[in-house]
Amino acid sequence: MSLSxxxxxxxxxxxxxxxxxxxxxxxxxxxGAEVQIVMTEAAQSFITTLTLQAVSxxxxxxxxxxxxxxxxxxxxxLARWADLILVAPASADFMARLAHGHANDLLATLCVAxxxxxxxxxxxxxxxxxxxxxxxxCQTLLQRGxxxxxxxxxxxxxxxxxxxxxxxxxxxxxxxxxxFQGVLPDQRLRAETFTDYTASLNAxxxxxxxxxxxxxRDQRVVITAGPTREAIDxxxxxxxxxSGKMGFALADAAARSGAIVTLITGPVSLxxxxxxTRIDVVSAQEMFDSARTACQDADLFIATAAVADYRPExxxxxxxxxxxxxxxxxxxxxxxxxxxTIAGDTQNxxxxxxxxxxxxxxxxxxxxxxxxxxxxxxMIVANDVSQTEIGFxxxxxxVTLVWxxxxxVLPRASxxxxxxxxxxxxxxxxxxxx
Ligand code: C5P
Numbered sequence: 001m002s003l004s005x006x007x008x009x010x011x012x013x014x015x016x017x018x019x020x021x022x023x024x025x026x027x028x029x030x031x032g033a034e035v036q037i038v039m040t041e042a043a044q045s046f047i048t049t050l051t052l053q054a055v056s057x058x059x060x061x062x063x064x065x066x067x068x069x070x071x072x073x074x075x076x077x078l079a080r081w082a083d084l085i086l087v088a089p090a091s092a093d094f095m096a097r098l099a100h101g102h103a104n105d106l107l108a109t110l111c112v113a114x115x116x117x118x119x120x121x122x123x124x125x126x127x128x129x130x131x132x133x134x135x136x137x138c139q140t141l142l143q144r145g146x147x148x149x150x151x152x153x154x155x156x157x158x159x160x161x162x163x164x165x166x167x168x169x170x171x172x173x174x175x176x177x178x179x180f181q182g183v184l185p186d187q188r189l190r191a192e193t194f195t196d197y198t199a200s201l202n203a204x205x206x207x208x209x210x211x212x213x214x215x216x217r218d219q220r221v222v223i224t225a226g227p228t229r230e231a232i233d234x235x236x237x238x239x240x241x242x243s244g245k246m247g248f249a250l251a252d253a254a255a256r257s258g259a260i261v262t263l264i265t266g267p268v269s270l271x272x273x274x275x276x277t278r279i280d281v282v283s284a285q286e287m288f289d290s291a292r293t294a295c296q297d298a299d300l301f302i303a304t305a306a307v308a309d310y311r312p313e314x315x316x317x318x319x320x321x322x323x324x325x326x327x328x329x330x331x332x333x334x335x336x337x338x339x340x341t342i343a344g345d346t347q348n349x350x351x352x353x354x355x356x357x358x359x360x361x362x363x364x365x366x367x368x369x370x371x372x373x374x375x376x377x378x379m380i381v382a383n384d385v386s387q388t389e390i391g392f393x394x395x396x397x398x399v400t401l402v403w404x405x406x407x408x409v410l411p412r413a414s415x416x417x418x419x420x421x422x423x424x425x426x427x428x429x430x431x432x433x434x
Contacts, residue, residue, distance in 0.1 A: 002424060004032030006180055009082035011107040012052070014042025015089035016157040017123040017166035021047065022055045024088065024169035028176065029057070030411065036078070037061065038107045040094065064106040075106060079113035084179065087111075088149075089123030089166045092134050098146070099137035117179070119147035121172055126153075126162025142188055149175050152191035167191060170413055181213075215427035217258035219299040222352070223251050224291055224338060226266035228284040230311035232330065233320045242306035244268030246357075246397060249419035250302055251276045257423055259300070264290045266305060284308050284335035295342050298352040300426060303339035306359070311335055343376040353430055355379045355422070361386040368402050379403045379429070381422060401425055 008028055012018050025035050037052045038061045049060040061078065063069060073081070087094060087107070094107070098120070103109040111118055120141065128134060129151060142148060150167035167175070171191075178184040225247020229237040244265055251263040252273035261276045264287055272278045279294075281287045284307045295301050310332035320328070343354045356377045358368040361384070368382035383399045398412035401422065410421050 002032045003028060003177065003180060006033045007081055007083045008033050008035050008176065009078065009085045009110070010035060010037050010056075011085060011087035011090075011094075011110070012037065012039045012043040012047070013087060013089060013091040013094040013107070014040060014045060015091050015123045015166070016046060017089035018043050018046040020166065020169055021088060022051055024172055025052065025055045027169055027173045027411065027413075029055075030409075031173070031177065033176075036081070038078075038110060040105055040107050042091070042093075061106055064109055075109055076113050079110045080115070082110075082114060082116050084116055084176065085111060085114055085118045086121065086172070086176065087118070088121035088172060090120035092122075092124045092128045092131070092137075095120060095122065095134065095137045095141065099140040117145070117147065119149055119175070119179070121149045121166050122151045122164070123166035124151075124164045125156060125158055126160050126164040129162070129164040145187070147175075147179070147184075147187055147189065149189045150191050163191075165191075170417070174417070214258035216254055216300075216423065216430075219254075219259045219430065220297060220352075221251075221254045221259040221261045221300045221302070222264065222291060222294040222298045223247050223254070223261065223302045224264045224287055224305035224307075225251070226268040227306050228266045228287055228308045228335075229282050230284065230308045230335070231282075231315045232312050233316035233318065235319050238308055238311070238332075239267075240306050240308065242266075242268075244270050245395065245415050246419065247302075247304035248273060249415040250304060250422060253416065253419040253423045254300075254302075257427065262294045262298075264294065264305075284311060284338070288336045288338045288341070291338050292342060292345075295345075295352055297350070300355070300430065301339070301342060301352045302355045302422075302426075304357050305338070307338055308335055337375070339377065340375040353378045353426065353433065355381065355426060358382045359385040365400060365402065365407070368400070372402055372404070379426065403429070 012021055028035050035056045036058045037056050039049060049062060052060045061069060064075060097108045098111055101112055103112045138148060149172060151163055152165040152167055153163045154165050155161050156164055175189055226244035227240045227242040229239045231237050248270045251261050255261045255273055255275040263276050264279045264281060266281060279290050281290055287305060313331040313333045339356045354377050356375055358371050358380050360367045364382050364384045368380045372380045380402045381399045382402055383397060395414060396412055397415050397418045399410050399418060401408045410418055
């Protein structure tokens with residue numbers, strides 16, 4: 001879901017987690033939100049106004065009594081401007097002031113003046129978080145309808161371990177998006193919600209109760225996913241490390257967006273997303289045959305599969321025996337290029353919009369653009385698989401969408417989040433195509 005037209009005021013209070021705010025601002029802006037920043041005096045000891053001005057694209061507001069700033073945009077005007085105020089990190093002191101209606105600095109004053117929803121992302125030492133005064137202040141805020149997002153548990157900057165860490169920018173982004181979609185699970189959003197969410201991705205992608213806008217309603221979508229296996233003999237094969245998570249996340253996101261989805265997958269250990277028709281295949285040739293048939297009346301074809309480029313020329317009927325001391329030679333022949341062939345298929349009266357993936361370790365964008373042209377694709381999703389913590393066989397990804405006239409960077413996020421963003425972009429182009 002896009003955040004365009006959404007105006008978000010981020011309040012930063014004094015806490016080491018302030019260093020994560022530029023990333024949050026960037027992610028919100030990537031989703032189209034307009035972001036303005038208010039910092040308390042303490043916050044400025046942790047991060048500079050200049051950094052936040054650069055990432056938000058607006059002058060940062062710091063003072064209630066600055067005539068020049070007030071002349072540019074008065075504090076009441078700023079309070080009216082916002083669709084949402086998110087205080088991140090929210091210190092124990094700020095939560096106390098907010099609970100008691102103080103108006104002794106710009107941020108506290110804005111919160112008293114605001115009529116829009118307010119969310120706080122607490123960040124403090126674990127003893128301060130569990131102190132009776134903080135607990136009572138938190139309850140007061142909840143009773144008043146303030147959203148409390150987090151905190152998470154874990155190692156703290158002071159060396160303690162416990163509850164009090166600010167939610168990660170990615171989690172705050174998800175909370176903001178769900179808030180505007182009207183599908184936020186709770187006013188008191190516990191960090192465990194996100195832990196469960198991440199853990200659930202393996203079993204079944206995107207478990208959160210999130211009815212999505214029906215941007216692909218009744219569109220026929222075919223997706224290839226996972227690795228293929230090329231048999232050497234009855235017990236051995238050539239394959240790769242693809243987990244299938246990206247393709248399954250895309251199938252899920254497309255189905256939730258109203259599409260009729262056929263997911264053609266190689267061998268993976270993932271649950272089939274709801275409302276998705278799954279076809280299990282093993283070899284590249286089987287995947288090719290299934291995809292070609294399914295694509296005959298498809299509106300959109302997304303090829304995420306890591307198809308083996310080669311297969312053994314012959315498959316032994318019986319298990320090959322070891323030839324002691326002697327090398328063996330396998331002759332490999334080329335597999336069909338599934339997406340390339342389907343994209344080049346002129347027989348297709350109604351050619352689907354075709355999206356390919358390009359996993360590269362160097363010159364990522366250059367190779368992706370070459371592949372876009374060579375395989376006759378409408379869009380290609382380029383990812384740099386030289387970074388081991390993202391992409392292949394991992395829960396996160398960071399990609400660049402490339403099409404003939406442009407590019408769009410989707411920074412690191414969980415695969416379901418990336419999948420949703422890809423679906424949003426593709427839906428936009430399908431709609432333009434008519
Ligand atoms: O050529 P390369 O394997 O890098 O291209 C990647 C893209 O092509 C992916 O979208 C992948 O699913 C698709 N592909 C295919 N059939 C092949 C090889 C790749 O559909 N035999």
